[in-house]
Amino acid sequence: MSYDNELYQQVILDHNRKPKNFHELKNATHKCHGINPLCGDDITVYLDVDEATGVIQDISFTGSGCAISKASTSLMTTFLKGKKVDDSRVVFDEFHKMVLGEFDPEKQEHHLGKLTLFMGIREYPSRTKCASLAWHTMIGALDKKTDEVSTE
Amino acid sequence: MDNAEIMEKSSIDVENIRADFPVLSKQIGGKPFIYLDNGATTQKPQAVxxxxxxxxxxxxxxxxxxxxxxxxxxxxxxxxxxxxxxxxxxxxxxxxxxxxxxxxxxxxxxxxxxxxxxxxxxxxxxxxxxxxxxxxxxxxxxxxxxxxxxxxxxxxxxxxxxxxxxxxxxxxxxxxxxxxxxxxxxxxxxxxxxxxxxxxxxxxxxxxxxxxxxxxxxxxxxxxxxxxxxxxxxxxxxxxxxxxxxxxxxxxxxxxxxxxxxxxxxxxxxxxxxxxxxxxxxxxxxxxxxxxxxxxxxxxxxxxIGMDRIFEYEKSLLDYGTRLLQEIDGLRIIGNAADKAAILSIYLESAHPHDIITMLDQDGIALRGGHHCAQPTMIRFGVPATARASMAFYNKFEELDALAESLRKIIKFFS
CATH class of the missing domain: 3.40.640.10 (Type I PLP-dependent aspartate aminotransferase-like (Major domain))
Structure with a gap:
């Protein structure tokens, strides 16, 4: 018996085992706490944004969650480091719609790069929030949300 | 009593019982449907x-x-x-x-x-x-x-x-x-x-x-x-x-x-x-x-059927399942009361309950993962969530064998 590799691809398993940028960021300019009350996924995303250029100079996260949420957050941090805030909002929008099945990077022009790895999640509606929590939390940090964000 | 003896002493003719529940003969993705989420909700017999x-x-x-x-x-x-x-x-x-x-x-x-x-x-x-x-x-x-x-x-x-x-x-x-x-x-x-x-x-x-x-x-x-x-x-x-x-x-x-x-x-x-x-x-x-x-x-x-017989049979399922799961390295059963109903809350060191549930589902096995609307319990036992197998009198010993095998495979997959 083998598992559906659409969902648990090797890259996702690797990021789950050894997440990147998995630490607190001491000099964060933005941070936000995100929870997925259904699963109990619980993360904090930290960003260091250069105000003059709008470039995300550093980004990291801490917390706990399922393999999908951990890998998604890890991959998000590697993807966004060095990107501009405005561009990250575009990617958030595309990613969010992709996991909901409302945006198909196989048919439409996109800026998602290797994040298309998470396309398989659209077949598992109850798990989409696991993948999108990181992104909601990142946007919450950029918007300086004082309260925590939730997927609900 | 070992597991062979537990099966031998079974107080219920489970195949007869299962024939009363149409959904239990369904297949999920070409695999027999194993329903172990009875704590959430139970299936209905034809009589109902x-x-x-x-x-x-x-x-x-x-x-x-x-x-x-x-x-x-x-x-x-x-x-x-x-x-x-x-x-x-x-x-x-x-x-x-x-x-x-x-x-x-x-x-x-x-x-x-x-x-x-x-x-x-x-x-x-x-x-x-x-x-x-x-x-x-x-x-x-x-x-x-x-x-x-x-x-x-x-x-x-x-x-x-x-x-x-x-x-x-x-x-x-x-x-x-x-x-x-x-x-x-x-x-x-x-x-x-x-x-x-x-x-x-x-x-x-x-x-x-x-x-x-x-x-x-x-x-x-x-x-x-x-x-x-x-x-x-x-x-x-x-x-x-x-x-x-x-x-x-x-x-x-x-x-x-x-x-x-x-x-x-x-x-x-x-x-x-x-x-x-x-x-x-x-x-x-x-x-x-x-x-x-x-x-x-x-x-x-x-x-x-009789509630005493149901209790006795489900207790034998619990004993059988507990024994199987206790043999699995890296698995913790949350809740080991001396007086216990047929519920097994499972925590794996290597995999989050939600990943466990998604993977069990691919083997046709339905469990609930999460905090089970009991977050203070989760906090007390220091876990974010568990995967819960909750049994009923229509479950079979063989289904627990399949659960144990599937869990071993998941542990291997994530480690």
Missing amino acids: IDRVSQFDSEEYGTVRRGSYRLCERSTQLYEEARQKVADFLGAPTKQEIVFTSGTTQSINLVAHSFGRKFVNAGDEVIISNIEHHANTVPWQVLCEEKGAKLKVIPVNDDGELIMEEYDRLLTDKTRIVAVNHVSNVLGTINPVKEITVKAHKAGAKVLIDGAQSMPHMKVDVQDIGCDFYTFSGHKMYAPSGIGGMFGRMEVMETMSPYVTGGDMILQVTLEKTIFAKPPARFEAGTPPITQVIGLGAAIDYLDA
Whole structure:
């Protein structure tokens, strides 16, 4: 018996085992706490944004969650480091719609790069929030949300 | 007794039973469907499906509101179902059975109609650390509103209530003690009779949440002595949307209505309403008639098998499953009470419960993953969530073999 590799691809398993940028960021300019009350996924995303250029100079996260949420957050941090805030909002929008099945990077022009790895999640509606929590939390940090964000 | 002996001594002909449940012969993705989420909701036997269908086809009418024959017949069947619930729970009279939408509504009813009347500032309410949110939040809200104090019975590392602590929590200010009979996460069977006797000695009333016990064991509310016993139909092979509670008449008579409207009154003028006696006082509006008939059919079905036999067989499933899972490295069973119902809460060092559930599903095995609406329990045991296998008398030993094999594979996959 083998598992559906659409969902648990090797890259996702690797990021789950050894997440990147998995630490607190001491000099964060933005941070936000995100929870997925259904699963109990619980993360904090930290960003260091250069105000003059709008470039995300550093980004990291801490917390706990399922393999999908951990890998998604890890991959998000590697993807966004060095990107501009405005561009990250575009990617958030595309990613969010992709996991909901409302945006198909196989048919439409996109800026998602290797994040298309998470396309398989659209077949598992109850798990989409696991993948999108990181992104909601990142946007919450950029918007300086004082309260925590939730997927609900 | 080893697992071979446990199977040998099985008190139930499970293949015969399974033939009564159409959904159990279905396949999921080409694999046999293994349903182990009975703590969330149970499947329905053909007898219930047929009874509901027959009632809707031939006998359906409103209840207690008309004097034509269809309505009288419908009312008679509805009240017969109430009697079946009363007999099933050992209640003295059928008037002490109130139909609600389920356990959640029953507990809210008591928190509202008893709580808001008799719990005042400075009073105390006692729950336990291993309650479902349905038996936590209504009391929290009540206590906050009234300036009363919510006290919590702690549990030991096996998931058993620490009764010495309970003794200390009880005071002359305690108005009500609300605990479950069986924990939906840990499977712990709580000593509800002892809890009740002690509460009554302190002058407090007692509510027992029976959602996880009534479908799995013989319950006798007179033996327990409790004032309220709540349950959900959909967890006991009946349709969803129906449940209820036993309430001692002398206590219910002192309580005000929860929901008001039609059918719960004796007389209404524009100036004043005189409320009906229980149970009608707590059953405003047209009830879920068909669902009540389905509940009655489910009770007939359970009675025909016998609750003692069901308990014994499910206990053998629990013993068998516990033994299998204990052999798996990197797996922890959360909840190891000496007195335990057939629930196994699983925690793997290597995989999060939600990944476990998704992967088990690919093997056709249905478990629930999450906090099971019992976050204080999760916090107590230091885990964010668990994967829960909750068994019923239609489950087979072989299904637990398949679960164990699948879990081993998941551990390998993630490590």
